[in-house]
Amino acid sequence: MNPSCAGNALEAGFAPPRSPAIGKKASGKDIHMPRFAASLFSIMTLTAAFGMAPALHAEETPLTTQQIQELLVGQTVEGIHFGTHTRQYFAQSGLTLWIKKGDAVPSEARYKIEDDQYCSSWTGLWTTPEWGCFSITHDAEQGLYYYIADGFRAPFVIAGGFSLSFD
Missing domain, CATH: 2.40.128 (Lipocalin)
Incomplete structure (x- = not known):
């Protein structure tokens, strides 16, 4: 994508998907976790669900x-x-x-x-x-x-x- 068109893509509704809502502000708007945190949370949830949770410490x-x-x-x-x-x-x-x-x-x-x-x-x-x-x-x-x-x-x-x- 041409960087000069990035603003137009966002304006046209082609923004990347938002992370899941984790709460509500007093104004009623959703609170979203940062995309990186959402991705990390998803990976941790999947690995824990399949019994592959990473060790806290390397093998000692x-x-x-x-x-x-x-x-x-x-x-x-x-x-x-x-x-x-x-x-x-x-x-x-x-x-x-x-x-x-x-x-x-x-x-x-x-x-x-x-x-x-x-x-x-x-x-x-x-x-x-x-x-x-x-x-x-x-x-x-x-x-x-x-x-x-x-x-x-x-x-x-x-x-x-x-x-x-x-x-």
């Missing part, structure tokens, strides 16, 4: 105790926690160092790996530990790992040996 594999040990011990991980760039090193001794971008020095804590979970205690090195534990999953397609606990999900990658620098 939970790691075992041994896999977590092989992944973390002697390594630095780099991730995003609560919107902040972070790094964490896991010494063979059970010491872990955690730093977020902008910090002058890292925080020290203890960690252990057991029952298919990574656990850490940030109560101080010389006090009775209070462990917080996380399962770890791996998304091989994206090359990401995730710490997962109730209400918490944080992505990370392996950054190599000891390295707490953000440069």
